[in-house]
Structure formats: structure tokens, C-alpha cells
Amino acid sequence: MGKIYLYNTLKRKISPFAPLEKKSVKMYACGPTVYNFAHIGNLRTYIFEDILKRTLLYNGLRVLHVMNITDVGHLTSDSDFGEDKMQKAARRESQPATAETVMQIAQKYTAAFLKDIANLNIITPDKLTKATDHIVEMIELNQIIQKNGYAYETSSALYFDTRKLKEYGELARVNFDAMQKTARAETDPEKKNQSDFALWFKTVGKHENHVLRWDSPWGTGFPGWHIECSAMSIKHLGKRFDIHCGGIDHIPVHHTNERAQNIAAMGGPVVNFWCHGEFLVIGKSEKMAKSGENFITLNTLIKKGFNPLSYRYMALLTHYRKPLQFTWEGLEASQNASNNFYDQFLSLEGDGGINKNYQQKFLKAVNDDLNIPRALALAWDLLKDKKINSGDKKATILKFDEVFGLKLSETRKIEIPKEIMELAAKRDFLRQEKKWDDADDLRKQVEERGFKIKDTDSGFEVTKE
Template sequence: MSTLTVYNTRTRQKERFEPIEPGHARVYSCGPTVYAAQHLGNLRPYLFADLLRRALEAEGLRVTHVINITDVGHLTSDADTGEDKMERAAARAGRKASEIAAFYTEKWLLDRRRLNCVPPEVLPKATEHIPEQIALAQILEAKGYTYRIADGLYFDTRKFPRYAEFARLDLEGQEAGARIGDVPEKHQPADFALWKFPVAGVERQQEWDSPWGRGFPGWHLECSAMSVKYLGKSFDIHTGGVDHIRVHHTNEIAQSECAFDVHPWVRYWLHNEFYEFGGEKMAKSTGNVLLLEDLLERGFEPLAFRYFFLQGHYRQQQSFTLEAMEAAATGYRRLLAHAAEVRGEKGEPDRGRIAPLQARFREAVRDDLNAPRALAVAWEVTRSPELSPADKRSLLLEFDRWLGLGLATEEPRTASRESDPRIDALLARREAARATREFATADRIRKELEAEGILVEDTPEGPRWRRR
């Protein structure tokens, strides 16, 4: 029996997780839109989903995890021009939309691998599920949930009485302050497109035939169509960023519950908060972004960013600053060094001694995935004078099932792995000087190397050096 507890946005409370099908957790995560590189903020939901996935597996559950890839464009906010992000990116690069999508999909997958995220079971692409999306829209049309206007086929939110329930929307209040609608023909501001017709005079690469004519799917449709295809008409968990609660997830629920006559369509909705970056959210639309690659260029290890992620709770806004990133990198490096030191221990752990630490770690992670608390337990293990090296090895490697920090495999960045004839020669000269206690000469050589970014450290095993 699982004792994992998660905060369910649907009920606004922490609930014990019970899968619909005993022993099997079915999870859908809103995936990336691949018209641009994913920045650090975009990466948080996947780190979060990965933590969730690992926690479910640690509970002994089989996990089927689906993450969609949105490779068809959504309209930009400037709806009048009919511009589409995917199409625009393609036009700018002078490439085909499919090439742009493939390119950024690969980049995202690379980031996932670098961050040690467990690969999902299914990675469905929106463009490869057009028939499923059309079929879903047809069901809704047949059931009378839709209406057609010049702009496209729309979902009539008035026909779904529970529409405002999930996000606790105040539709009246919302209208009071709402801007002038983007599509004046819409019956209610909340109504959304299931199928869009092309805008006259605008060439689109991504268009398909449908019962309503040529066009392209509304952007909420793909998640409903693909999740249901791979996970069933009702499944356990749906994850995404908090920004999706209001519109995207509300609309997904409306479509799915109406089409399949299920309620609740998804039992547990889990949402991650945003990273704050320089006093505002990190967002592509504002250009306020930093990529994982940018961190690597600055000399950070990818898993140091995962460590940064684990230092905060997923449901809390977290401030990303380079200072905080440095702190995380140092912390990660040290934790890894501790793990590496005891990694090879062959002895058996003392079950009585490690049990309390195991219990506290599990308790933290089972309490709505409280990674910061779990990390603190890991640190306690490294500092404990009571635990034997074998105890520590056993605990840290077990904890890493959840943490995914590569504690069993990653090499700590301390000793130099490089060799350079010139530097080695200089170090040899310095050693000679030290041997004869000519410390002025020795220090001069070290200073010279430091000036070019090379740090020399004397150890009992002799000098070693590293860059930066």
C-alpha cells in the first residue's frame, strides 16, 4: 500500500496517492513546445515530474509516464496577424517547421539526459496524432458541445456546468476586467477552439484536412487526445506548470469529461511553481531566459542544476540567481565527494543504525515530494559520526533512487583528469623548488598558473591542478 501523499490541485489538499489500477501508476505530463530552446524555467516541470516518477517507482508501482511533444504551433498573443510560433520560427530560420521541431526536440531530450531524468514510456507528438484529435472533436460535436464560427470549431463552455470548478474561476468577475475578446464571435470569453481555420492570406506549413475543412487543431486538444490514447479514458496523475491550471487544464478537463463521460477524468492534478529570475518569471516571451547550456558554458555541471531544483519544494516559487546556483554547485560537489568516498565500501550496513535515517528520508519524500527535507537527511548521513562507511554507502545510494544525482556513478570534480606537458613541466620545477625550500620560486610559479586560470593544489600524493 502506497503512503505517498501529494497535493492535488483538484481538491486543494494533500491526499494519499491510490492508483486506479492497483500497482500501476499512469501519469501524463504536459510537455515542451518545440519551437525554441527550453530554458531553466521550462526544465523545472520535467525535473518535478521525474522526482514524482521516481517516488512512485520507489513505492513499488509500475509507472507508465507519457510526456507529449507539442510540435504544432500555437497562436501568438497577437492573434490578429494569425502568426504561429512554430511557423514564425521556421520562417526566421528558413527551415521547415518539422525541422525546427525535430531540432528543439533533440535539444530537450539532451537536456533531460544531462539532468538524469528517467525516459518516459511514451513521447507522443501532436502532429502524429491529428486523427485522434479530430476524432475527439467529432465526438464533442456529435454530443452538441460545439459551435462553428468563421474562425473555427469552438467548445461551448456553457454546456459544461462544472467548467469553473477546477480552477475555481469567477467567470463573472473575469469578464468584468477582461479585455476585448480576440475572437468577437465567441459566445463566451472562455470558449476555446477545437479546430482552427487558416487565416486568409497566411500561408501555413502545418495544415490538415478535417470534417470541417482544412486547418489545424486547437492547442488544448492534443493533450486530451494523446493522454487518453496511451493511458485510458481516466487515469491517475496529470502534471504541469501552475500557469496551465486556469486555461489549458480547465479546457482539457472540459473536453475530456464531456467526450468520455468521466468524472474526475484525472484523479490527481499536480502543478509546479515557477522559478523567479531577477524579480520576474523566466519566460521566453520576455526574453528573460537562461538555458542549461548557458550554465554549462559557465562551468557548471548539469546535475548541479538538478541539485538546485531539489533544494526547493516544487510547489514553491524559487529564486534562481547565479549566486544560488554557485551555492548549489558547491553543495552538489561536496555531497558527491562524500558519496564517492564510501562508494566502494564492501561491508554490510547495520540495519538498526540506518533504519531511522531511511524512515526520515522516505517520510520527507512521501510528504508531497519534499525534496529539500530529504536532501537535509542525506547531508545528515554524510556528517554522522555514528554511521559506518558501509552504512553511509547504503543510505546514500538508496536515497539517490529519488534524488537522481548520480551519487553512485558521477565522478567528483577534484583531481585533474587532464595532462599538459607544459603545465606538468612547470609543476615539476615548482616541486624541485619546494624540495629545496625555495618557496618564493614555488609561489611565483603557482601565481603564474593561477593567472591563466589554473589552480594548483598540493596534496599528500603530490601536486595536482585543475582549471578555473
């Protein structure tokens, strides 16, 4: 194990990281709100978190990784405006929003999410915790926050009183007065401060028709989005844990509010390191949209014949704290580069040992705030290094892949032509739409050309017959 350095958003600097408990890291990652497919920008954050976890494991640490699934309480705005995203999705998919249809939506998109992360070779979190399974814990935490004097009740909600907490805004580095000046389209006149946020929504007024609802000391209602993550992380990882991660979009509202709740309830900070991944941008600066042409999912890439791991490879080429520029040409180039990487790896023969010199440099790169672009460049240097024998190269690169996660150990030397992959992907979609006859036609076409399709938990595999 080497010395690990990570950027802590709270301190705005890179600091040495060591687990609070010897050898064991407790890590919480904000998971998806399961109202739609994840887009590749969302998935970039999960790749970053996977790299972080793999780096900790590479250093010989154990990692307990908890991720939540939000199936209630996340409104269309990250602040307290709009409608519950789950409920809106149930209506979008032309069903009346009932508790049952909302839970069906949750199941559908949770399954899609798990398939995406399997396709990207992201290690499944040790625990996936659903918000609707933790309502009791959320109510209890809200009661503690209220008892400690940080909450007040109005006719529509239980609010967190942000003025009461001097640390409020520390994570986002925004002072209290500045936070009050942000103009909002909707405002609850009963709120004491603009930045106050709901710990519990009552099913009255605009939330009168909210279908998922529970009894609470503040009347029937549903939890705020932020309390979910505080309640689930504390329940599964304890009152003090090592790392909380997510996308940078979580810094100003979600994580700021989570941190405030933690301090108000526990009397001090719960999280040791706050780690955040940058956005994916389309072209030069455009953030990925939630719908329309700029809404690109992993399935979009697969349909176009790309291997999902070529997107993973693309993400590895940019440091997680820099915006990832996405273009189709860029993805094509990454697919070619990763294919080249696989080819070079497969051409290595014989057994050997791990090269100490490269191994040391690699550890230094990944432990330097996850410098994966440098680590990948080092792997290429090793492949080209004439002084190292083939067997040693193979053993060393295979070891590096514990962090890269490019599935090198499973790569066989078979070229699957792009048009075959496209046919197989099309067949998979037809199957999902239950168009069995059309799907069978495509399977026959693939088989006639000497390839075989095998269906797996994470999708499908194509092999040469």
C-alpha cells in the same frame, strides 16, 4: 511501500494517493512546444515531474509516463490569439515557413530538449507522443464533443462552448462570469463567450497561410493546442488515469480547457490527480523571460562551466510548490554544496546495509507531498551521524539517490578543474557549430593538461587520463 500524499490542485489540498489500478500509475505530463530551447524555468517543471515519478517508483509502483511534443497548434498566446509558435520560429530562423522547415524546427528543438533532460538525469518518458501523429484522434474527439452538444462552428473555427459545461473553471477556481470579464486584445465576434476556445482552426482569415493543415469535417485546418493533450492522454493512458502534471501556468487556460474537453467527451473526469509545479523566478519575483538576458538555458549554465546536475541539486533544495529563486550566486553555492555532497559520498568505504531508521524517515519525507528539501537534509544528517558505519551510510545514500537522481553511483573520485570543464564545454559548442579545427585545438589543450574528453549521446564527459 508507504502511504503517499500528494497535493491535488483540483481539490486544493493534500490527499492520500493510490493508483486506480493496483501497483501501476498512469501519468501524463505536458511536454515542450518545440519552437525554441527550453529555459531553466521550463526545465524545473520537468525536474519536479521526474522527482514525482522517481518517488512512485521508490514506493515499488510501476509508472507509465507519457509526454507530448507539441509541433503544431500552440499559438503565441495560450488563448487563441497570435500565430502558431512553430511557424513563427521557422521564420525567425530565416527560412520561409513551409511544412518542411516547420518539421525541421520541430526536430532540432526536440533533439535539444532530449539532450537537456539527459543532462539533468531526468528519466526519459516511456512514450513521447507528437501532436502531428495524432490528428485523426483529435478530429474524432472533437466530433464526440460536438455530438454531445458542447461545440459550435463559426466561419473560422470549431469552438468549445464553455457555458454548456457547469464544471468549467473548477480547476482554476474561477467562476464563469469572472472569466468573461478578462479584457482581450483580439476577439472573434462570432465567439459566444469570451472563454470559449478553439477545438479546430480553419485555415481562413488570419490563419490563411498556416502551412501544416489537414482535412476535417469542419474544413481544412489544424487542431487547437488543448485538444492535443486530451486526445493523446486518453489514447495512451485510457479514459481514466492517475496523474496529469505540468507547470502552474497551465492551470488557468490549458488544463482548464483540457479538463472541459475530457468531461464533455467522456461524460466525467478523466484525471484523478492534477499536480503542478511552481515557477522559477529571477531575483525576487521576475518570471523567466522568453528571450533576452533573462532567457537562461541549460547550455548557458554549461558554457559558464557549471555541471548541469548542480542545477538539479539547486532545484531539489526548494519544494516544488514554492517559487525557486534563481541567482548566479545561488547556483555557485549549489555547485559547491553538491560537490561537497559528492566528496562526502566518495569518502565512504566498505559494504553495508540500508539503515532502517533513516530509510523510514526518508520515505516519510518524500511521501509527504515530495518533501525533497527535508529528504536532502536527512541525507546530510546521515553523512554526519557518527553512530552509523561508513558502509551502511554508503548503501543508504545510494538508495536515496534513486529519488534524488544525482548520479551518485557513477561518481568517481576525480576532480575535474572548472577551467577544464569550461574548455570541454566550449569545444562541444564549436563542434555543434561544425568548427572542427577550433574544437580540435581545445581538445589538445585539455589533453595536454592530462584529461580526456569522451563524446556521449547526452553531450560529453571529461575523465582524467
